Amino acid sequence: MAGGADVSLLENMPLFQGIELDCIKRLAAAATLRAYPPKTQLFEEGETPEALHIVLSGVAEAFTRIGEKECSILILSPSDAFMPASALVNEPYLLSARTMKRSKLLLLPADVVRDEMARSTKLACRLAHLLAGQTRVLLRHIKDVKTRSAPQRLAAYLLRIAEESESRNSEVLISKQTLASRLG
Incomplete structure (x- = not known):
C-alpha cells in the first residue's frame, strides 16, 4: 500500500507513543x-537512506559483506527500526539489510522524519531512546566478541533471545549459519 498508513498503526507503535497527533498524521x-x-535485499551498505525502515511483522537482518564473507550484525524483529542513525543524519548505511522471512515493513521518508524531529521534541526524544537502545545492543555484542569464548557467547545470546521472545510473546528463529556469523 503506497501513499500513507493508518494513523492508528503509528499511534500503537512503541516508537510513536506519546507523540503529538499532528506529527503522527504527517x-x-x-x-x-x-x-x-x-x-x-532492502538496502546495500554505502547507499544513502531514502527511508526509515520499521519492521511490522517478520524478521530482518542487518549484515556486512567483505568479498565472499558475510557477518550478521543485528537481527531485527517487530517494532525495530533499521539503522536509524543513517536516516536521521543523512549519511550512507554502514550495513546492508535483508528480510529473513516474510516481513511487512513501514517505510517513512527520511527527509520527512528529519523535518518532524525538528518540530517535535517528543519524537526527537523517542528516536534518541531508540538510538541509545541499539547502541547498547551493539556495544554488548562487541564486548561479547572481545571478552567471551565462543561457547560463552552462544549461551549469552541464547539467553537474551529467550528473554526477548518471552517479553514480546514471539519467536525468533535463525539459521545455524546466521547464528555462527552473528556470534563470530
Whole structure:
C-alpha cells in the first residue's frame, strides 16, 4: 500500500507513543507499507537512506559483506527500526539489510522524519531512546566478541533471545549459519 498508513498503526507503535497527533498524521500520510518475501535485499551498505525502515511483522537482518564473507550484525524483529542513525543524519548505511522471512515493513521518508524531529521534541526524544537502545545492543555484542569464548557467547545470546521472545510473546528463529556469523 503506497501513499500513507493508518494513523492508528503509528499511534500503537512503541516508537510513536506519546507523540503529538499532528506529527503522527504527517508521518502516516508520508508512510508506505510494503510486504517482502524472505531474503529480499532492502538496502546495500554505502547507499544513502531514502527511508526509515520499521519492521511490522517478520524478521530482518542487518549484515556486512567483505568479498565472499558475510557477518550478521543485528537481527531485527517487530517494532525495530533499521539503522536509524543513517536516516536521521543523512549519511550512507554502514550495513546492508535483508528480510529473513516474510516481513511487512513501514517505510517513512527520511527527509520527512528529519523535518518532524525538528518540530517535535517528543519524537526527537523517542528516536534518541531508540538510538541509545541499539547502541547498547551493539556495544554488548562487541564486548561479547572481545571478552567471551565462543561457547560463552552462544549461551549469552541464547539467553537474551529467550528473554526477548518471552517479553514480546514471539519467536525468533535463525539459521545455524546466521547464528555462527552473528556470534563470530
